[in-house]
Amino acid sequence: MSSNRLGMQTISFSKQPRLFSFHTLVGPLEGKGPFGQDFHEILPNDHLGQKTPEKTERLMLELAIQKTLDQQNVSPQDLQFYIAGDLLNQITTSALSAGSLGVPFLGIYGACSTFCEALGLGAVLIQGDMAQQVLIGTASHYQTAERQFRYPLELNIQHSQTNHHTVTGAAAAILGQRDFGPRLTLATFGTIVDKGLKDSGDMGSAMAPAAFATLKQHLTDTGQKIEDYDIVLTGDLGSQGSKMLKILAERENMTGLDRFQDGGGLIYGPGQGGGAGGSGSACVAVMTLGYLASQIESGKAKRVLVIATGALLSPLTVLQGETIPCIAHAIALEA
Amino acid sequence: MSSNRLGMQTISFSKQPRLFSFHTLVGPLEGKGPFGQDFHEILPNDHLGQKTPEKTERLMLELAIQKTLDQQNVSPQDLQFYIAGDLLNQITTSALSAGSLGVPFLGIYGACSTFCEALGLGAVLIQGDMAQQVLIGTASHYQTAERQFRYPLELNIQHSQTNHHTVTGAAAAILGQRDFGPRLTLATFGTIVDKGLKDSGDMGSAMAPAAFATLKQHLTDTGQKIEDYDIVLTGDLGSQGSKMLKILAERENMTGLDRFQDGGGLIYGPGQGGGAGGSGSACVAVMTLGYLASQIESGKAKRVLVIATGALLSPLTVLQGETIPCIAHAIALEA
Numbered sequence: 001m002s003s004n005r006l007g008m009q010t011i012s013f014s015k016q017p018r019l020f021s022f023h024t025l026v027g028p029l030e031g032k033g034p035f036g037q038d039f040h041e042i043l044p045n046d047h048l049g050q051k052t053p054e055k056t057e058r059l060m061l062e063l064a065i066q067k068t069l070d071q072q073n074v075s076p077q078d079l080q081f082y083i084a085g086d087l088l089n090q091i092t093t094s095a096l097s098a099g100s101l102g103v104p105f106l107g108i109y110g111a112c113s114t115f116c117e118a119l120g121l122g123a124v125l126i127q128g129d130m131a132q133q134v135l136i137g138t139a140s141h142y143q144t145a146e147r148q149f150r151y152p153l154e155l156n157i158q159h160s161q162t163n164h165h166t167v168t169g170a171a172a173a174i175l176g177q178r179d180f181g182p183r184l185t186l187a188t189f190g191t192i193v194d195k196g197l198k199d200s201g202d203m204g205s206a207m208a209p210a211a212f213a214t215l216k217q218h219l220t221d222t223g224q225k226i227e228d229y230d231i232v233l234t235g236d237l238g239s240q241g242s243k244m245l246k247i248l249a250e251r252e253n254m255t256g257l258d259r260f261q262d263g264g265g266l267i268y269g270p271g272q273g274g275g276a277g278g279s280g281s282a283c284v285a286v287m288t289l290g291y292l293a294s295q296i297e298s299g300k301a302k303r304v305l306v307i308a309t310g311a312l313l314s315p316l317t318v319l320q321g322e323t324i325p326c327i328a329h330a331i332a333l334e335a
Numbered sequence: 336m337s338s339n340r341l342g343m344q345t346i347s348f349s350k351q352p353r354l355f356s357f358h359t360l361v362g363p364l365e366g367k368g369p370f371g372q373d374f375h376e377i378l379p380n381d382h383l384g385q386k387t388p389e390k391t392e393r394l395m396l397e398l399a400i401q402k403t404l405d406q407q408n409v410s411p412q413d414l415q416f417y418i419a420g421d422l423l424n425q426i427t428t429s430a431l432s433a434g435s436l437g438v439p440f441l442g443i444y445g446a447c448s449t450f451c452e453a454l455g456l457g458a459v460l461i462q463g464d465m466a467q468q469v470l471i472g473t474a475s476h477y478q479t480a481e482r483q484f485r486y487p488l489e490l491n492i493q494h495s496q497t498n499h500h501t502v503t504g505a506a507a508a509i510l511g512q513r514d515f516g517p518r519l520t521l522a523t524f525g526t527i528v529d530k531g532l533k534d535s536g537d538m539g540s541a542m543a544p545a546a547f548a549t550l551k552q553h554l555t556d557t558g559q560k561i562e563d564y565d566i567v568l569t570g571d572l573g574s575q576g577s578k579m580l581k582i583l584a585e586r587e588n589m590t591g592l593d594r595f596q597d598g599g600g601l602i603y604g605p606g607q608g609g610g611a612g613g614s615g616s617a618c619v620a621v622m623t624l625g626y627l628a629s630q631i632e633s634g635k636a637k638r639v640l641v642i643a644t645g646a647l648l649s650p651l652t653v654l655q656g657e658t659i660p661c662i663a664h665a666i667a668l669e670a
Binding site for chain 2: 003004005009011051052054055080081085087088089090091092095096098099101102103104105106107108109110111117121124125127128129130131189190191192194312313314315316317320322325327
């Protein structure tokens, strides 16, 4: 087995690259939620004066990138890669946001798992002496996701209890070798887990087995137990998927389940209309770089595991009767 | 600068991982083209008994993977990563093809540049001691691309001279350290190049400046000239984009332009109705693993540079008046 690998699916980063600059911004609804104070910026409205929500989503990502660069006086020339992805067809938010940077661009697609895929790949490039600083970014917007994946808002379709609410938000971060910021020490890249579910209105249930598979593999590969982490943050299982994850873990007699938190399940408060919870590629990103990073900074958490889940369906595969292939990628962050 | 980097955008792979197993399959039209004899398999029809072209596209990729594995008796457990992408919304062909493998999956999106992005990332993982064997794959299908990006075939829309014809095909390859197969020695990851073009019916013109930018950077980073390669295969510029690439190179007094070949421009013969040329994420993949690999194997070419270009637009961004962000990633293959 090669030297940077642990077990079957995990990579260990001895260089411990750090998230030394990052910025999260969220829409007004997310800003009013229970974690509003943890995000770096709350937008005054969900359009920012743009003509379409797609243009707003792109602007949000560009703003998050600009603030991430400015904060530590990093110029695009100091970056060797920009890794990004989003939910929109052909990841156009990411590609358009890369246009003005002039940084080698790696477009990825992992749906709501994008954030951990991007960070894991960024750490791979740094660990492998192929980059010194890597920018990652992602964004999602309630309105762009609704019209692409579901129904036009104007139809005012009734939502069911298992439906998620796509987070309006954007996040960017720079990974590199500095003497501050959370360290990225481990990444476990997930396999596709497909239990045959077909209900695109209940993605939490579809994704929970993928989250569990990656968690279990991560613990096996690294010889750890859940209690070695102060928080295990999944995203975005929501209320339905979180219940299922707990059942799966209990079945295998795992302990430490009080460490489980779910980004999607937490981001909206009761009465906010968030359905089963938040989703979208920005959800786990803003919860990690907003909430988790502040827990680490304040000393309330020393080691956290982020497991970002993705449901890799499309409206067309649903119509054609395909099941929902799901994935989860995990990264460990340490103080 | 870190040890595996050359210049601004290039990574040098001292381990020289080899493409030791690969398989290409194409549709009947591509099989009748001038390079038909170079592809490993020509499908008897373009549906393979499937109910929808999306299901056919997925089956094609699965077949290419299976034959790539079987050929060298590699089992999925011997693979550390599967990297794939395609043109379809949410890269569902790739995600569904990964479902039965059980290999850690990295979904990427680079449109027609996917093949080089996948191979470059695969080599990164091997060079960085994070994998020993990486599977990559991609596929495209004329009918799935037409209905997603253009018009339903039933409308029988007249094509213009600058329109490309999406290649029906699939390709898979395993990269690893063996004592046979073309060596992957260099990768140059491109930046987004956007010259303000908006005509989605002429992607060759939009992508040519991206191909040129990556070529120029590759030569600068590595201290080489075009003549150091026997063939520089771009894909998919087609007739229009190839003309433009030549003009851009002549303007900077580059020599060796007789080494330029374009996968999209070559794959269809006159009278086959291929328009300005082939495109789709399978195009440069089948031309590289079919045609180029056989040139290397027969000793007709010793060093080749593959520059895969991608137009990162979507039908929605076109409707919203956005310009077309383009990218090109390059890899060098040596005997």
